[in-house]
Amino acid sequence: MTDGPVAAIDCGTNSIRLLVCETPAEPLVREMRVVRLGEGIDATGRMSEAALERTFAALDDYAALIREHGATRVRLCATSATRDATNAEVFTAGVRERIGVDPDVVTGAEEAALSFAGAARGLREQPEWPVLVVDLGGGSTELVLGGPDGVTAGHSMDVGSVRLHERHLHSDPPTAAEVEACLRDVDAHLAACPVDPADAATVVGVAGTITTVAAAALDLTAYDAGSIDQQVLPVAEVHATIDRLVAMTVAERRALPYMHPGRADVIGAGALILRRVLERAGVDRLVVSESDILDGIAWSLLD
Structure with a gap:
């Protein structure tokens, strides 16, 4: 086990969520914001400026919570919207600036395995x-x-x-x-x-x-x-x-x-x-x- 709390962030197409915990069964913070990062991406192939602004505003708040609770390790997993976007580098730079790590743009198979692990346990x-x-x-x-x-x-x-x-x-x-x-x-x-x-x-x-x-x-x-x-x-x-x-x-x-x-x-x-x-x-x-x-x-x- 890692010493101290960890911070997990799930950045999906519709919402972005934060879990700060020493074990998921006893969360210190569990937050969800609907930011609609994937708005319009099916048609345009790009994340819109408005969607990125909403997402970055949520990440600013999450970064403050991560610092407040002293999380020692942070992982942000970005899923469908960022897999499909042609301007993913803008998202990556914004995440790095706010929480100090690059987004982990997981494959569909990785996303599936993480979902199963969370649900089954x-x-x-x-x-x-x-x-x-x-x-x-x-x-x-x-x-x-x-x-x-x-x-x-x-x-x-x-x-x-x-x-x-x-x-x-x-x-x-x-x-x-x-x-x-x-x-x-x-x-x-x-x-x-x-x-x-x-x-x-x-x-x-x-x-x-x-x-x-x-x-x-x-x-x-x-x-x-x-x-x-x-x-x-x-x-x-x-x-x-x-x-x-x-x-x-x-x-x-x-x-x-x-x-x-x-x-x-x-x-x-x-x-x-x-x-x-x-x-x-x-x-x-x-x-x-x-x-x-x-x-x-x-x-x-x-x-």
């Missing part, structure tokens, strides 16, 4: 193996299959809540034709995916889209990570919740007490990805975990 009850971890982000979705000894297969699909919302769901609420186009896109990626959800005995869902769908299924009066973590939800109930969220307007979603305002527009597309994965898996329950790639990044510094 966070499970409080022994699952039925093999476990499929579904890490549903803004720009990509990782499907990672593994057992008690670790990952056996993993793949990162270029479908996520921001990417598919921008590509397909242009109406508010989306039309039936737009929803069908989104589902066809997901189906095409799943058909080409080397990880078959049907091989899983247990499905564990992580990241903000899935935890927010869980909050909706539980009808929470506020977003409460403690109430969501390790919940086991009937898949039929998850599907009904997805139908309800997709049919809402953005304003109706934003009014939900558990909905982060930065997620309200894109969660419909993300929920449709979850629907198709669960349909292919054929399981009757979904385990929802607050432990995810952020915890995996922290473990990579602690082990």
Whole structure:
């Protein structure tokens, strides 16, 4: 184990998150900001100046928290948005200036392994193996299959809540034709995916889209990570919740007490990805975990 706290940062397409801890089970700081770094990147191939400004402002705050808690090692993992961007050097320079390390732009396979490590080590009850971890982000979705000894297969699909919302769901609420186009896109990626959800005995869902769908299924009066973590939800109930969220307007979603305002527009597309994965898996329950790639990044510094 490393002496003193470590700082893990997960910089995704929609959000940037910080975990400062000596062990992920007992966080000193766990923060999330929706910065939409991947805004427009599917169309332009570049991170916009506005998106970079939002991200750097969050990193300034995170740097202060890292100093305050005396974290001895820092790792920032950048995922889908920065993998795809042609102006990644601007992002790299901004990260280095603020937190003193270069971003670790992980591959899809590395992202999958970190997600599995975080989710599997966070499970409080022994699952039925093999476990499929579904890490549903803004720009990509990782499907990672593994057992008690670790990952056996993993793949990162270029479908996520921001990417598919921008590509397909242009109406508010989306039309039936737009929803069908989104589902066809997901189906095409799943058909080409080397990880078959049907091989899983247990499905564990992580990241903000899935935890927010869980909050909706539980009808929470506020977003409460403690109430969501390790919940086991009937898949039929998850599907009904997805139908309800997709049919809402953005304003109706934003009014939900558990909905982060930065997620309200894109969660419909993300929920449709979850629907198709669960349909292919054929399981009757979904385990929802607050432990995810952020915890995996922290473990990579602690082990």
